[in-house]
Amino acid sequence: MGNVNIVINDIKLNVPDTMTILEAAKEANIKIPTLCHLNLHDLKAVNKVASCRVCMVEVEGRRNLAPACATQIYEGMVIHTNTPRSVRGRRTSVELLLSDHPADCLVCEKNRQCDLQKIAADLGIRGELKYKGEMSTYEKDSSSHSIYRNLDKCILCRRCETMCNEVQTCGILSAMDRGFETVVSPAFGLPMVDTACTFCGQCVAVCPTAALTEINKVGEVWKAINDKEKYVVVQTAPAVRVALGEEFDMEPGTIVTGKMAAALRKLGFDKVFDTDFAADLTIMEEASEFAHRLQHNGTLPILTSCCPGWVKFFEHQFPDLLDIPSSCMSPHEMFGVIVKTYYAEKFNIKPEDIVVVSVMPCLAKKYEAARPELSHDELQNVDYVITTRELAAMIKEAGIDFEKLQDDDFDHPLGESTGASVIFGTTGGVIEAALRTAYEWLTGTTLENVDFVQLRGFEGIREATVKVNDMDVKIAVAHGLGNARKLLEAIRDGKAQYHAIEIMACPGGCIGGGGQPYHHGNVEILKKRVAAIYSEDKGKKIRKSHENPEIIKLYEEFLGKPYGEKAHHLLHTHYIARKKI
């Protein structure tokens, strides 16, 4: 290991020999187009199978063109990235991909977000396609509630496979068959619904084309809004407000809470509420459950349960450990049940007339909303889940000038929230929010500094010890299901001992969810969303869930005691051991 001297497009560079041509070129501000390549450095998600052949460059002394993403540099290497030969090679690769790709860009789900479309445009591919031949066609898979697979549009970049196998360790998607017949699919061509897929949607988040997209619910939501008989309430997850702006070309990390509330009202929702309110409610229940387990020699560690991808993961992969996750429903489910009971009663609305729509950064939430046990009096707690992207599509469809909207507030009750609930949107946030409350309850003292900075960051697995009374409470945080697996295996083998663990399926937590605006492989966007989350928390007057006045009122008027009988009946759930296919 050391530095080597290379020349790229006549620019001399002295760079570490571990670099690829692509990485070295970046140092010199030379852009080499890529398609299958993916490198989310901090999240340890790297796809460099060099399958698309789009990053081809010329290397002096080498007979053929080299894929820049997978070719390591060496001393004296002389590289040309924009010679006619390399550009021609690149264009041919893309033209060949297009020869087996439906050219329906205008009406495609990924129109203007498609990496293949962009690269074809950048390379000046216009008019009649050069190559024509057999097209591969597959049955579309709309079997699940979350992920739509249209493999006619797959370019075999294998990014989804890398996410599913290397990062999330779920192993659902793999390349099957060979040659022209090759297809990325679950085992035995099973529909997604019959697999152990967690529906985290990370495959969708990195798919460069429309081969993998969400199951779209926009049509149904419009229909509900326009149904005069229905009372349609909407709730928005913490991570949506720090990413929605990106869909309207705003700077990543822009907080658009006020504009979002205004837009939702303009779309015609009867009430605009906040999942953050329910996040505070979750903390009341989860912190009580934690305190209860601590004081009564209950099962430890307690694992957070607000992430439905993570819940499905442990049901499939760790069916022997179903007693350690918290029994708390996720915030938007708690919200749904509270609307259809407390709110319905208070405002004299028939629960069956209420339609609850959740705007989530997540695809697994779509699946979660359909889980039969997450219902009350034969009504599902949540009726429809749409993603941040789908909400943006609705706002555009309605012709709302988002950027120019005046800030608006959420409706009340069920719209008030604290800083603790905001940080649910990022890795480490749920456990920090729980600690702010549990600490005060267990010690009976006021927590002056609410920032548990030791729990923050992007490291895959993080640990911290917090002194509560005389006790060292050991906390762990994991994001990304591969990291969750490591932690769970250590616990199962008795090698790790913690009191409480937060797990989020998606790298980065909800801000990196499968339903968020596409990051196109740019990890900086995720970091800016995290920064926005913490700044929103800092700006809140109340930063501890148990101090939320509307939550206090909810317990006084309706629920009784946290973790009490009524709360247990309405806000807690159970888990199901599932097969591992």
Add this chain to the structure above:
Amino acid sequence: MKKVCTNKLTDEKFKALDEFIDKLSYKDGALITVLHKAQEIFGYLPVEVQLHVAQKLDMPAAKVNGVVTFYSYFSETPKGEHVISVCLGTACFVRGAENIIKEFEKRLSIKPGQTTADGKFSIDALRCVGACGLAPVVMVDGKVYGRVKVEDVDAILKNYI
């Protein structure tokens, strides 16, 4: 009664496969070796066998299925009582092997890699069997037929009906 016998037979086959896997000194990278053995024991690799291998080797079923479908040697359908292998190597191909295999496909109403509904025949496409002098070559259960013409196909099949 018959069903019980088959189940017992299958149990024995799974036992034999497990013994093979348990004796392996390594499990990482053993997938192809195990699949070879499994196909030798079962004759082909049905879904249950692939799932069993996945479980034993602690790897995703999709990965096992990916390897099985990648290599043409592995078969997910049972082979027929008689396996008709048609060489499609260069020499056989230029001397009309394509027409021969098409004739077999037509006669038996199956494609290469498939087995007739009665379980009697399956067709395999092979690359060079090393008998180019006899091109085009057809093998049935190891018996070699050389310089086969389309009109010979009926006569060959009659030997096995």
